[in-house]
Amino acid sequence: MAKYHHGNLRHDLIQVATELLAVEGTHGLSLRKMAQKAGVSHNAPYMHFADKEAVLAAIAEEGFRLLAVEVEAAIERSDRQNTRQQLIAASEAYVRFAQARPNHLQVMFAPYDAVKYPDLLAASAASLDRLFELVKSGRENGKLVAGDPHVMTKAIWSMVHGIASISIAYQTTTILSANDSATDVVSVFINYLLDGMATKD
Amino acid sequence: MAKYHHGNLRHDLIQVATELLAVEGTHGLSLRKMAQKAGVSHNAPYMHFADKEAVLAAIAEEGFRLLAVEVEAAIERSDRQNTRQQLIAASEAYVRFAQARPNHLQVMFAPYDAVKYPDLLAASAASLDRLFELVKSGRENGKLVAGDPHVMTKAIWSMVHGIASISIAYQTTTILSANDSATDVVSVFINYLLDGMATKD
DNA sequence: ACCTGAACACCGTTCAAGT
DNA sequence: ACCTGAACACCGTTCAAGT
Numbered sequence: 001m002a003k004y005h006h007g008n009l010r011h012d013l014i015q016v017a018t019e020l021l022a023v024e025g026t027h028g029l030s031l032r033k034m035a036q037k038a039g040v041s042h043n044a045p046y047m048h049f050a051d052k053e054a055v056l057a058a059i060a061e062e063g064f065r066l067l068a069v070e071v072e073a074a075i076e077r078s079d080r081q082n083t084r085q086q087l088i089a090a091s092e093a094y095v096r097f098a099q100a101r102p103n104h105l106q107v108m109f110a111p112y113d114a115v116k117y118p119d120l121l122a123a124s125a126a127s128l129d130r131l132f133e134l135v136k137s138g139r140e141n142g143k144l145v146a147g148d149p150h151v152m153t154k155a156i157w158s159m160v161h162g163i164a165s166i167s168i169a170y171q172t173t174t175i176l177s178a179n180d181s182a183t184d185v186v187s188v189f190i191n192y193l194l195d196g197m198a199t200k201d
Numbered sequence: 202m203a204k205y206h207h208g209n210l211r212h213d214l215i216q217v218a219t220e221l222l223a224v225e226g227t228h229g230l231s232l233r234k235m236a237q238k239a240g241v242s243h244n245a246p247y248m249h250f251a252d253k254e255a256v257l258a259a260i261a262e263e264g265f266r267l268l269a270v271e272v273e274a275a276i277e278r279s280d281r282q283n284t285r286q287q288l289i290a291a292s293e294a295y296v297r298f299a300q301a302r303p304n305h306l307q308v309m310f311a312p313y314d315a316v317k318y319p320d321l322l323a324a325s326a327a328s329l330d331r332l333f334e335l336v337k338s339g340r341e342n343g344k345l346v347a348g349d350p351h352v353m354t355k356a357i358w359s360m361v362h363g364i365a366s367i368s369i370a371y372q373t374t375t376i377l378s379a380n381d382s383a384t385d386v387v388s389v390f391i392n393y394l395l396d397g398m399a400t401k402d
Numbered sequence: 403a404c405c406t407g408a409a410c411a412c413c414g415t416t417c418a419a420g421t
Numbered sequence: 422a423c424c425t426g427a428a429c430a431c432c433g434t435t436c437a438a439g440t
Contacts (some may be wrong), residue, residue: 210405241405241406241407242405243406243407248404248405249404390405
């Protein structure tokens with residue numbers, strides 16, 4: 001009997017796949033498993049995705065949206081008078097996200113064809129919007145000097161993503177810091193960088 | 202007929218697997234393909250490796266050694282009187298490595314069990330030795346102030362690895378810099394960071 | 403000790419159907 | 422349009438052998 005799926009299978013598949021990714025890891029995630037978990041035949045996913053990579057791209061895209069929400073929330077929670085504190089809060093949220101969802105971040109930063117997945121590229125660019133705004137307001141406050149705010153944003157992003165990426169790779173054996181957690185180290189590293197971007201007088 | 206393999210199969214497998222990784226990507230790398238390419242039965246690898254992950258760990262370990270060699274060479278080529286220039290040269294070499302061997306770097310920074318692969322952990326730690334020495338001599342020169350040289354080294358590492366990691370993920374669509382290559386951006390970002398670590402007077 | 407061949411459960415993907 | 426079932430080539434891993 002043909003037991004059709006209820007509502008939006010595409011959405012459900014992404015949901016189920018994300019859970020599977022968190023539990024089983026990148027290697028444990030298979031099209032067949034996610035189809036079964038969604039209560040559908042093993043090739044139903046091909047109705048909504050060209051191939052497995054397309055599913056991963058969709059998961060990645062969703063991940064960037066989630067990341068943006070958490071960074072946004074962290075900024076809202078922090079002292080609005082202090083741009084530096086807000087930048088650090090945003091950075092800490094980024095690293096916390098990475099540690100809470102290491103497999104997800106890995107999928108987000110796999111190499112995709114940007115032409116093939118324009119929505120993914122857009123979502124990842126949008127996840128930096130709040131950071132960019134902070135850098136701009138830091139310049140207006142006179143706290144952050146130096147040239148292009150785009151360049152400064154990307155420098156901060158690189159620093160934060162490096163911490164996140166390394167802390168995932170070395171899990172328990174925290175090579176980053178002897179005893180402290182990775183989030184503890186964030187403010188130290190970011191402060192170095194912001195000092196280099198700050199007015200010297 | 203039992204056609205035994207000549208010399209060191211373990212070494213040959215790592216060699217062959219690394220080539221396969223470069224050409225076919227992380228997904229195209231299979232135990233069966235590398236066995237075939239090494240001229241050996243599909244389960245001969247199990248004589249030398251517990252499972253596929255162990256092969257990847259060996260490839261990763263070899264990668265950290267390669268990286269260390271290239272960073273070392275870049276430092277030797279640069280101005281020995283100028284610690285900052287040496288740090289930038291080392292950083293650029295790191296990013297160049299990442300762009301020349303993106304799949305290799307990805308395997309190097311996959312999450313491994315440190316207890317299971319102590320040699321991998323040692324090789325990755327050793328790849329930072331030269332950077333650490335530069336930071337120390339920078340402190341003695343009075344060029345780099347601030348606290349623990351270990352912390353400073355890891356901050357630089359995070360920045361550089363972040364640039365490398367992001368530039369791999371976004372390949373052609375260089376989200377990092379509008380027109381410049383990723384290596385061009387390295388000196389700008391690292392200079393921000395080193396300014397933050399430099400003496401203020 | 404080192405390697406092989408057959409076998410197992412699992413993949414991604416395709417294709418001919420069904421409604 | 423949306424889904425299914427059978428089929429294909431490929432995988433990692435195990436196991437009983439062979440030398």
